[in-house]
Amino acid sequence: MSETKKKVRVAFFDFADCEGCQLQLTYLNTALLDILNSIEIVNFREVMHERSEEYDVAVIEGSITRPHDEERLKDIRAKAKILVAYGACACTGGVNGIMRNHTVKAALETVYPGRKDKMETGLIRAVDQVVKVDAYVHGCPINLNEFAAVLKGLLLGALYKVPDYAVCVECKLKENVCLYEKGQICMGPVTRAGCGAWCTSNGNTCYSCRGLLEDMNKQGQLDILEKHGVTVEMLKDKFSLYNGCKLEGNK
Amino acid sequence: MNIKSRDSKYLKGACMKYNLLEKTKVSELVNALKKKYRVVGPKEKENLFVYGDIEDAGEIRLEHKPPILSLKKYYLPQEEQLLAFKFKEVKAVPVEVKKENLVIFGAHTCDITGIICLDHASSIEPRDSNFHKRKKNVLIIGIECLRPCDEHATCVTMDTHNPKGGFDLMLTDAGNNYIVQVNSTEGENLINEYKFLFKESDAKSEDGLIKMRQEKEKWPRSLKVKTDDLKKTVDSGLKHKEWESVKARCVSCGNCTNVCPTCYCFDIKDDVDLNLNNGTRSRVWDSCQLKEFAEVAGGENFRKDRKSRQQHRLLRKFSFSVEKYNRFFCTGCGRCTRACMAKISLYETMNNLVKE
Numbered sequence: 001m002s003e004t005k006k007k008v009r010v011a012f013f014d015f016a017d018c019e020g021c022q023l024q025l026t027y028l029n030t031a032l033l034d035i036l037n038s039i040e041i042v043n044f045r046e047v048m049h050e051r052s053e054e055y056d057v058a059v060i061e062g063s064i065t066r067p068h069d070e071e072r073l074k075d076i077r078a079k080a081k082i083l084v085a086y087g088a089c090a091c092t093g094g095v096n097g098i099m100r101n102h103t104v105k106a107a108l109e110t111v112y113p114g115r116k117d118k119m120e121t122g123l124i125r126a127v128d129q130v131v132k133v134d135a136y137v138h139g140c141p142i143n144l145n146e147f148a149a150v151l152k153g154l155l156l157g158a159l160y161k162v163p164d165y166a167v168c169v170e171c172k173l174k175e176n177v178c179l180y181e182k183g184q185i186c187m188g189p190v191t192r193a194g195c196g197a198w199c200t201s202n203g204n205t206c207y208s209c210r211g212l213l214e215d216m217n218k219q220g221q222l223d224i225l226e227k228h229g230v231t232v233e234m235l236k237d238k239f240s241l242y243n244g245c246k247l248e249g250n251k
Numbered sequence: 252m253n254i255k256s257r258d259s260k261y262l263k264g265a266c267m268k269y270n271l272l273e274k275t276k277v278s279e280l281v282n283a284l285k286k287k288y289r290v291v292g293p294k295e296k297e298n299l300f301v302y303g304d305i306e307d308a309g310e311i312r313l314e315h316k317p318p319i320l321s322l323k324k325y326y327l328p329q330e331e332q333l334l335a336f337k338f339k340e341v342k343a344v345p346v347e348v349k350k351e352n353l354v355i356f357g358a359h360t361c362d363i364t365g366i367i368c369l370d371h372a373s374s375i376e377p378r379d380s381n382f383h384k385r386k387k388n389v390l391i392i393g394i395e396c397l398r399p400c401d402e403h404a405t406c407v408t409m410d411t412h413n414p415k416g417g418f419d420l421m422l423t424d425a426g427n428n429y430i431v432q433v434n435s436t437e438g439e440n441l442i443n444e445y446k447f448l449f450k451e452s453d454a455k456s457e458d459g460l461i462k463m464r465q466e467k468e469k470w471p472r473s474l475k476v477k478t479d480d481l482k483k484t485v486d487s488g489l490k491h492k493e494w495e496s497v498k499a500r501c502v503s504c505g506n507c508t509n510v511c512p513t514c515y516c517f518d519i520k521d522d523v524d525l526n527l528n529n530g531t532r533s534r535v536w537d538s539c540q541l542k543e544f545a546e547v548a549g550g551e552n553f554r555k556d557r558k559s560r561q562q563h564r565l566l567r568k569f570s571f572s573v574e575k576y577n578r579f580f581c582t583g584c585g586r587c588t589r590a591c592m593a594k595i596s597l598y599e600t601m602n603n604l605v606k607e
């Protein structure tokens with residue numbers, strides 16, 4: 001890219017989330033300087049005060065809950081050339097999607113006891129359940145290498161392709177002992193890869209934070225879990241921890 | 252060095268060379284090798300095994316079940332850079348294979364067979380030069396299995412349970428000693444170099460070897476289909492109802508192909524640095540079990556459903572490979588069965604295909 005070429009203006013926006021994924025970006029450290037040769041960050045609440053309403057790429061963090069969030073998101077979509085769903089909350093609804101297992105009223109009472117009348121919330125949705133999404137950066141939190149790949153893809157005009165295969169692929173290539181081999185349970189077989197089997201390579205299990213595979217064999221996975229002594233209630237929890245918004249009947 | 256002519260079917264070749272290595276000398280041999288080579292071998296990883304770098308001879312587990320990944324990772328790494336390119340200069344140069352003298356210490360005959368298969372696949376045109384560059388610098392010291400790993404191994408049916416080449420030296424446990432079979436000039440050179448560690452073999456040891464191999468014929472066969480009928484079973488069984496059961500269970504995790512010693516399919520990917528100028532082109536392992544594998548431009552997919560993908564896998568192992576390379580591409584190691592969370596078993600599938 002020539003030095004004189006206009007930099008791509010990138011703006012970050014957050015909705016219902018913990019902002020942890022935006023913080024991840026600051027860990028890019030000096031590598032961030034390289035990418036700043038090609039992009040200009042014009043809106044990023046976590047690291048700067050200045051704000052701009054002119055941007056090419058809108059990076060959306062968080063899931064969408066209240067009516068005015070929906071309006072705000074649609075407004076951003078109208079202004080942006082490219083819209084990126086950033087992090088599990090934006091991509092799949094994330095842990096916020098657990099609310100789909102309850103009524104809004106029950107959720108308010110549980111989360112804000114004594115203050116429920118002052119709080120406003122609504123049906124939790126992933127970003128693509130409200131507006132068109134051009135690129136996804138999955139994960140809770142996002143994986144920096146993958147975000148870099150998405151950005152580079154946008155800048156080079158060759159969109160990054162999210163893997164559409166199971167975490168098991170990356171896990172096996174790293175020669176991890178399968179958690180099922182150790183009598184533990186794992187959502188790897190139905191969760192999309194791209195994280196490099198981050199959790200399972202570091203002593204954790206897969207929680208399906210990157211979302212369920214488009215072409216998952218749900219019954220096959222249920223059978224595997226059942227063979228390992230998992231109850232129906234646990235199964236429901238396993239599938240809806242990060243994917244409540246995307247489960248059948250919840251769409 | 253004891254050179255004898257034998258006609259036993261268990262001691263193949265007219266002229267075989269055998270030595271003895273005292274078990275107490277194994278560590279000394281490994282430590283001596285480590286001075287000149289990168290030594291890798293089977294090591295424990297939690298309740299399983301992996302092939303890995305040997306820091307200390309004591310880490311090697313000659314008694315082991317096939318490690319999680321086979322030896323193929325040393326010949327066709329999970330990810331390998333092929334080209335380095337620069338956009339501005341419009342320039343691309345090949346990334347040379349790093350020359351490395353490797354000793355694989357303690358591989359089973361099934362895994363050695365895997366390398367023989369990959370050699371066939373990499374030798375047809377266009378030759379896979381990276382595979383051959385690596386292979387040239389690898390010495391294999393095998394360990395003969397004297398008992399079956401478990402019921403998942405099908406090495407007896409695949410006839411890979413005895414040493415039949417593909418190695419430089421083969422160790423067979425004979426009590427206080429390992430009988431060491433020499434199978435290549437490189438293997439012989441190695442023995443000569445470390446002569447002080449080896450003893451001459453004797454007729455008693457070699458007769459013992461024949462007896463041990465005769466005993467191995469009694470190993471249970473979990474794969475009941477006769478070796479000669481394997482191809483026919485897969486070819487004519489594609490409409491069998493067994494495949495519906497396989498389809499229902501498979502979650503397409505790709506474990507069966509990633510752990511397979513003979514699966515060599517790969518994908519190509521490009522990575523560009525954040526400066527958007529320098530980049531590399533790499534090949535990474537791919538799997539016919541993944542949905543995208545047979546997807547082509549326009550979105551057409553030749554093997555959309557799990558049934559056709561699992562069928563493809565067995566066809567590649569027992570049918571296409573016979574037509575193309577005149578051999579099975581199943582080494583009987585049993586990894587695919589062990590690694591399957593959905594408990595799809597190669598031998599059960601095959602056994603069921605011959606049932607009504």
